[in-house]
Amino acid sequence: MKSGFPSPGxxxxxxxxxxxxxxxxxxxxxxxxxxxxxxxxLGVLAASHAPVGAYDIVERLKKTGEAAPAMSVYRALDFLVGEGLAHRIESRNAFLACNRGHGGDEIVVFLLCERCSTVAEVTSSAVGRDLTKAASAVGFEAHAPVLEIKGLCEICRSPSASQERIA
Ligand SMILES: [Zn+2]
Ligand SMILES: [Zn+2]
Structure with a gap:
């Protein structure tokens, strides 16, 4: 998975x-x-470029014959998020696999397509440093800052492609 939106093919x-x-x-x-x-x-999360809710994960595991108690799935999610192997997308109350690992002063920016629900991840050290500076100016210490931005992905912005994607 490269950064940016996945191409359909x-x-x-x-x-x-x-x-x-x-x-x-x-x-x-x-x-x-x-x-x-x-x-x-993590396999369930990686199988989707749209964030998956905890309940959906439980259901998908059931369908593949690998049912697990919801509490165990929640704990597994806590672990994955804690280790940076998955991200929690707050505005969707759902999770996304991450294969990058983050650190330093970079900020993670999630680009959420409002039409197809796909989420792409980009990072910016410049924005991260800027925000850290702005926050510390008011005496605030930011922890692993994350931004979520809604919009339309390249595929959904093209009128013909978006028809296929919805169908
Ligand atoms: Zn990430
Ligand atoms: Zn889209």
């Missing part, structure tokens, strides 16, 4: 594989365990 199996490989490596380095359930939950 992209090899999605690669996105999923990339995300899981990144997660395995990250967990290895940190000495934390990517348990089978955590892996499955």
């Amino acid at each position: 992209h090899d999605h199996a690669l996105c999923v594989a990339d995300t899981l490989t990144h997660a395995e490596k990250t967990c290895d380095v940190r000495g934390v365990r990517l348990t089978p359930l955590r892996r499955r939950v």
